[in-house]
Amino acid sequence: MKHLLNTLFVTSEDVYLSLDGENVVANRERREVARYPLHTLSGIVSFSYAGASPALMGACAEREVALAFCTPKGRFLARVCGESSGNVLLRRTQYRIADDPDRCCPLARSMVFGKVYNARWSIERTCRDHALRVDAAALKEASAHLKGLLSQIAESASMDSLRGLEGAAATVYFGAFDQLILAEKPLFAFSTRSRRPPLDPVNALLSFAYSLLAHDCAAALESVGLDAYVGFLHRDRPGRTSLALVLMEELRPCFADRFVLTLINNRVVGRGDFDFRENGAVFLNDAGRRTFLKQWQDRKRENISHPYLKEKMPWGLVPYVQSLLLARTLRGDLDGYPPFLWK
Numbered sequence: 001m002k003h004l005l006n007t008l009f010v011t012s013e014d015v016y017l018s019l020d021g022e023n024v025v026a027n028r029e030r031r032e033v034a035r036y037p038l039h040t041l042s043g044i045v046s047f048s049y050a051g052a053s054p055a056l057m058g059a060c061a062e063r064e065v066a067l068a069f070c071t072p073k074g075r076f077l078a079r080v081c082g083e084s085s086g087n088v089l090l091r092r093t094q095y096r097i098a099d100d101p102d103r104c105c106p107l108a109r110s111m112v113f114g115k116v117y118n119a120r121w122s123i124e125r126t127c128r129d130h131a132l133r134v135d136a137a138a139l140k141e142a143s144a145h146l147k148g149l150l151s152q153i154a155e156s157a158s159m160d161s162l163r164g165l166e167g168a169a170a171t172v173y174f175g176a177f178d179q180l181i182l183a184e185k186p187l188f189a190f191s192t193r194s195r196r197p198p199l200d201p202v203n204a205l206l207s208f209a210y211s212l213l214a215h216d217c218a219a220a221l222e223s224v225g226l227d228a229y230v231g232f233l234h235r236d237r238p239g240r241t242s243l244a245l246v247l248m249e250e251l252r253p254c255f256a257d258r259f260v261l262t263l264i265n266n267r268v269v270g271r272g273d274f275d276f277r278e279n280g281a282v283f284l285n286d287a288g289r290r291t292f293l294k295q296w297q298d299r300k301r302e303n304i305s306h307p308y309l310k311e312k313m314p315w316g317l318v319p320y321v322q323s324l325l326l327a328r329t330l331r332g333d334l335d336g337y338p339p340f341l342w343k
Contacts, residue, residue, distance in 0.1 A: 007300075008036055009293045010046040011286060013072045017044070017052040019059050041065050043219055045212070047072050047289065066219035075196075076211050079218065079241075090225050093330050094243075098230045101159050107329070107337050108233040112166045113153050114250030114339025119173040120146040121343050122253045126180045134179050142176035162233065166249075173253070177202075182265045197281035201274050204282045205263065208292060209256040210248070213319075217251075218244035220319040224327045247322060254342035255315060259299050268295060308338040 008024065010017065016027045024044065026034040038059060043066035046052065052067065057080045060067040067080040097103045123143045127136050149169045156162050170193075178190040181202065190202040198204040218228040218241045231242030233249075248256075263269045273288030284292060300316030313321065322340055329337040 006041055007043040007045060007297065008041050009297075010044070010048050011072075011289050011293065013048050014050055015046075015048045016050040017046060017048075017056055019053060019056040024056060038063065038065065043067070043215070045070060045215060064223060066215065066222075068215045068219075070211060076214065079215070087225055090327060090330060091227050094226055094230060097330065098232060098236075104232040105157065105159055105162065107326075108159065108162055108246065109153060109156055110337045110339045111233065111246050111250055112162050112169075113150060114341060115166070115252065116146055116150055116153060116169040116173075118250060118340070118342045119169065119253040120150070122258060123173070123176055123180070125258075130182060133182055139176055139179055142172050145172045159233070166233075177257075180261055183267055184264065184270065187271055188264045197277075197279075197283070199280050199282060201269075201271075201282055202260070202264070204274060204284055205260045205269070205292070206257070208284055208289070209260055209296075210252065212296060213248045213251060213256050214241060214244050216316070217241075217248045217319045217323070220323040221247065221326075223320065224323045226323065226327055226330075247319065247326070250322075250339050251318065254340070255299075255318070259296065262299075263292070263295060307341045307343070 010026065012028070014028055015033070018025045018027060019038075020035065022038050023035045024038055024041070025032055026036075044052075044060065045068050047070050049072070051069070057067060059065075061080055069077045069079070071077060097107070120143050123139050123146070126134060127139050127143070146169055149165055149172070153162065153165050153169075156165060174190075174193050181188050181190060188202050190200065193206070194200070194203045195207050198207045221228040221241075221243055226243060228241040228244045230236065231244075231246045233246040234240070234242040236242055269288060269291060273284060273291060275283045275285040277283070301314050303312050303314055304318070305312050306318070306321060308325070309321065318340060325334065326337055328334045
């Protein structure tokens with residue numbers, strides 16, 4: 001089993017990363033401020049505009065350490081990739097399936113089913129744990145609606161139908177999302193999903209979480225030999241990791257969204273963690289990002305029981321395990337892709 005290593009998050013905008021022997025060195029104004037052994041890292045995510053040295057990028061590619069660059073506000077910019085790993089026949093199979101809607105549909109159907117299933121159980125968990133603090137009737141109605149969509153998704157035979165059902169489920173789920181937020185209203189009130197830019201603190205947290213999760217999924221897919229840019233649901237677009245985006249769909253409600261709800265409901269974040277702009281945009285500030293990333297790392301270390309493998313593992317390994325199951329499905333070792341079904 002793959003081991004969960006640390007991810008180095010560089011949150012200071014003026015830090016330049018370089019390589020010294022087997023160490024990642026953080027430099028500010030040409031002075032060393034910190035260093036980290038490269039062999040202890042599974043990934044590096046830099047929110048700095050200063051960048052990294054070619055030597056470090058080459059070392060990360062050679063050692064399969066995922067290196068990604070984001071803006072200080074968390075928008076993904078680029079990812080360093082080395083030589084393609086894995087059997088070339090696996091990628092050729094992936095490309096053939098991606099070009100065949102009839103073969104894409106069962107894979108996409110499983111992933112969309114997992115997303116809607118997990119969204120429903122996220123709602124059910126709030127009903128179970130906080131029945132006296134929420135409008136339980138409204139949440140139960142949303143849950144029942146999602147349950148009905150699950151049966152339609154399971155029978156869907158076309159990509160257009162799947163996309164329509166996914167959109168309908170997202171409308172129901174985010175329509176009930178404000179009921180899942182139990183603390184500090186109206187600061188953390190949620191009305192609709194907004195991005196580029198996020199227009200309220202909840203959307204700022206969701207966007208940041210989705211950016212990190214997409215990076216983890218892309219790195220996991222590449223590690224098992226798949227091409228993160230060629231997917232089975234989203235249309236291909238230059239620079240978009242389409243397969244990572246569809247793989248992360250089933251993990252959004254149960255990992256990213258529940259993580260954001262925990263930060264809010266446990267009062268880990270507050271008004272002082274956000275930067276409110278004159279144009280209405282809202283972003284995490286430096287202190288907020290540091291708090292978020294520390295909690296994110298802690299959550300990735302928490303153990304769960306994988307619903308398909310029936311094995312205990314850290315949350316942080318779930319994208320890798322799902323990528324491995326997808327690769328085995330494409331090779332024909334599994335009859336169908338088993339989505340991550342959380343409860």
